[in-house]
Amino acid sequence: MGRVFVAGSINMDVVATADRHPRVGETVAGKQVLYFPGGKGANQAVAASRLGARTTLIGRLGQDSFGAELRTFLGAQGVDLASVREADTHTGTAIITVAASDNTIVVIPGSNALVSAEDVSVVPLLKGDVAVSQFEIPLPTIAAFFRRARSAGATTVLNPAPAQKMSVELLALVDILVLNETELGFLAGTELSDSDEAARIIEVARNLRAREDQTICVTLGKRGVLALAGREEIAVQGRAVKAVDTTGAGDCFVGALASQLAEGAALRAALAFANAAASISVQRMGAGPSMPTAAEVAAVL
Secondary structure, rough: OOEEEEEEEOEEEEEEEEEEOOOOOOOEEEEEEEEEEOHHHHHHHHHHHOOOOOOOEEEEEEHHHHHHHHHHHHOOOOOOOEEEEOOOOOOEEEEEEEEOOOOEEEEEEEHHHHHHHHHHHOHHHHHHEEEEEEEEOOHHHHHHHHHHHHHHHEEEEEEOOOOOOHHHHHHHOOOOEEEHHHHHHHHHOOOOOOOHHHHHHHHHHHHOOOOOEEEEEEHHHHHHEEEOOEEEEEEOOOOOOHHHHHOOHHHHHHHHHHHHHHHHOOOOHHHHHHHHHHHOOOOOOHHHHHOOOOOHHHHHH
């Protein structure tokens, strides 16, 4: 059984709930303010760990109260924190507004911006391991991490969110790209929406691929998942649930997928498992704390 290594961001999510989102220049009354462990890297690591994978997180925390709280929380989830270093700045913070089950997010990187190639250079990756990253740490660090992973025979998984342009060289280092239709359209330089037909989404994914053996997984929320793996097209049906908070659902999917790949699961089964895990996470408030256990996922499959 392989391990999961996540190089990524660690944030404290400061969540304000309200009946609706304010318009530009408008103030609305909120209901409550909540503090949740978050950051895409931390969320994905927590998801993988709660689902039974041996998981190591590589990242940076600030020397502040948020940093101390996050380290305690992550350790309690079974995540190996030996590669999480302290930085002389504030811990990453996300300001989130949740209204009508949708969210808006402002992320202040803080210590996440200091995760470096040096941080990922000593990670003990082996064949069969899964190396995961996202776009809340510097892209050169991700490239260094993936080069090390590929040289070790590990599988690389990239979640290019928040969306930004990346080089062809970085894309070519990715074995499995996991993104939603908006991010896919952005990277491919075309418009996509959640109403586009599956054939159109697969076509755009095919045109984006850097290698023919590269897998692209497109998460479509309640519509499920589409994947292009070599010449194979895979569709996983969505699950109808009542969403409470969608924050971290994509991260749950990525962490769950990585956990299954580390166990040696076939891609189709891993995607179905990850889809079910994400559908559970949206029924709870918060990002990191909403990640399900393997028993919870097994109960809905």
